Amino acid sequence: MNVTPNATNAISPTDRPDPVIIAGAGPSGGVLALSLVRNGIPVVLLEKCESLPIDLRASTFHPPSLEMIADLDAGVIEKMLNKGLKADRYQYRDRATGEVATFEMDMIADETRFPFRLQLEQYELTHFLVEALQGEPLAQVLFSHELVSFEQTADGVVAVVDTPEGRREIAGSYLVGAEGARSVVRKRSEIGFSGFTYNEKFLVVSTEFPFETVFEDFSYVNYVSDPQEWCVILRTDKLWRVLVPVFPESEQDEATYLTDEFIQQRLKRLHDKGSDYNVHHRSLYAVNQRVASTYYDRRAVLVGDACHINNPLGGMGMNGGLHDAFNLAEKFQQIFAGTQSAEQALAQYDRQRRELAVRFVQEHTIQNKKLMEATDPDIQRKRQKMLMDTAACPEKARAFLLERSMINCLRESLQVA
Numbered sequence: 198m199n200v201t202p203n204a205t206n207a208i209s210p211t212d213r214p215d216p217v218i219i220a221g222a223g224p225s226g227g228v229l230a231l232s233l234v235r236n237g238i239p240v241v242l243l244e245k246c247e248s249l250p251i252d253l254r255a256s257t258f259h260p261p262s263l264e265m266i267a268d269l270d271a272g273v274i275e276k277m278l279n280k281g282l283k284a285d286r287y288q289y290r291d292r293a294t295g296e297v298a299t300f301e302m303d304m305i306a307d308e309t310r311f312p313f314r315l316q317l318e319q320y321e322l323t324h325f326l327v328e329a330l331q332g333e334p335l336a337q338v339l340f341s342h343e344l345v346s347f348e349q350t351a352d353g354v355v356a357v358v359d360t361p362e363g364r365r366e367i368a369g370s371y372l373v374g375a376e377g378a379r380s381v382v383r384k385r386s387e388i389g390f391s392g393f394t395y396n397e398k399f400l401v402v403s404t405e406f407p408f409e410t411v412f413e414d415f416s417y418v419n420y421v422s423d424p425q426e427w428c429v430i431l432r433t434d435k436l437w438r439v440l441v442p443v444f445p446e447s448e449q450d451e452a453t454y455l456t457d458e459f460i461q462q463r464l465k466r467l468h469d470k471g472s473d474y475n476v477h478h479r480s481l482y483a484v485n486q487r488v489a490s491t492y493y494d495r496r497a498v499l500v501g502d503a504c505h506i507n508n509p510l511g512g513m514g515m516n517g518g519l520h521d522a523f524n525l526a527e528k529f530q531q532i533f534a535g536t537q538s539a540e541q542a543l544a545q546y547d548r549q550r551r552e553l554a555v556r557f558v559q560e561h562t563i564q565n566k567k568l569m570e571a572t573d574p575d576i577q578r579k580r581q582k583m584l585m586d587t588a589a590c591p592e593k594a595r596a597f598l599l600e601r602s603m604i605n606c607l608r609e610s611l612q613v614a
């Protein structure tokens with residue numbers, strides 16, 4: 198499968214534009230920066246933290262994302278593959294009945310070079326990207342540089358940035374907001390971000406306890422449904438991670454959910470191993486489904502969580518951001534090579550990525566959550582049966598995998614004129 202957009206010619210040094218300023222060195226910003234410099238477009242990558250954040254967030258890379266990264270940089274993909282775990286199947290489990298629907302990724306081996314989900318912490322990717330950028334003469338990576346505002350001029354942008362030495366202005370050709378859900382670029386451009394926030398929050402804890410030794414035939418990615426307490430149990434390169442929904446009504450409740458007592462009790466309900474779990478990490482976060490009303494305003498453009506956020510079930514948030522970044526890199530190449538006007542290219546970016554994000558990612562992630570959380574045992578049984586029937590039928594399983602691996606939606610997006 199080729200999901201990488203057709204590359205236009207790299208920009209020649211004599212036509213080199215002012216840098217594209219990218220705010221945020223997360224997965225979206227890092228991939229965009231490396232894609233641009235590899236095509237002769239200078240970038241300034243601003244990161245507000247003094248070093249790359251190391252926190253437990255997304256951990257699943259779908260096949261198309263791996264293909265795009267492989268085409269971008271052989272060294273980065275090699276490091277990812279060496280470090281990550283290849284999940285060649287994943288499961289939907291019914292906790293009450295013990296029934297399991299197993300989806301084998303090799304059913305789509307003829308469609309992709311990477312017929313697996315790579316389980317790897319997203320911060321590993323951002324570190325590999327910044328290492329690669331540091332060897333690039335066209336890239337400036339500036340840590341402790343926080344975008345606070347910006348102005349658009351007739352032919353460029355001026356970013357206002359807080360640094361340890363004080364406030365400074367940086368001029369560029371375009372400004373990309375890759376600074377996550379609280380994007381300054383989006384807010385300053387007064388771009389709407391409508392959608393909703395779920396009542397529950399997600400509690401995520403990690404442990405090295407080997408769940409694969411106590412649950413039969415356990416895969417690296419498991420969606421476990423239960424009328425009372427659904428959960429996701431997945432393995433990353435280092436640890437097992439358990440995600441459960443909780444319903445805090447106050448700050449006091451939130452504090453309670455993060456206590457050892459609550460976490461141990463919750464893990465022991467999954468499997469009572471007779472002693473306490475060694476818990477490495479715990480976090481509680483709000484879950485939203487929101488999409489920006491446009492992905493650009495003249496020379497200010499959005500990628501990743503800055504323009505769409507969704508629940509993590511199915512691992513589509515970070516992957517969607519990576520797909521935005523690759524798509525946008527292609528549009529910048531066209532703009533600077535003069536093969537498309539900026540207005541045409543960015544409007545196409547908006548159509549290909551925003552309309553798709555609304556329809557595909559929002560729809561699938563909302564549906565994924567509904568699949569897990571039904572409290573009516575009858576509905577739960579029917580859903581599990583549907584998943585097991587799908588997994589057992591090669592044709593249906595293949596269609597399911599092409600959809601959930603985001604292969605179909607990317608192919609569809611490239612057809613959008």
Ligand SMILES: Cc1cc2nc3c(=O)[nH]c(=O)nc-3n(C[C@H](O)[C@H](O)[C@H](O)COP(=O)(O)OP(=O)(O)OC[C@H]3O[C@@H](n4cnc5c(N)ncnc54)[C@H](O)[C@@H]3O)c2cc1C
Pocket residue numbers: 220221222223224225226243244245246250253254255256257319342343344345375376377378381480482500501502503509510511512513514515516518
């Ligand atoms: C707590 C949490 C847990 C998550 N868990 C999962 C999960 O389990 N599975 C899943 O699929 N997805 C998960 N996600 C979503 C996933 O992490 C995101 O979709 C992904 O990180 C988006 O990448 P991004 O590059 O667009 O933005 P981010 O990763 O948010 O990166 C933004 C970067 O910009 C920097 N920054 C912010 N403001 C500024 C500024 N003003 N100037 C300069 N730099 C700035 C930040 O420090 C950060 O480095 C989680 C998200 C959160 C918040």
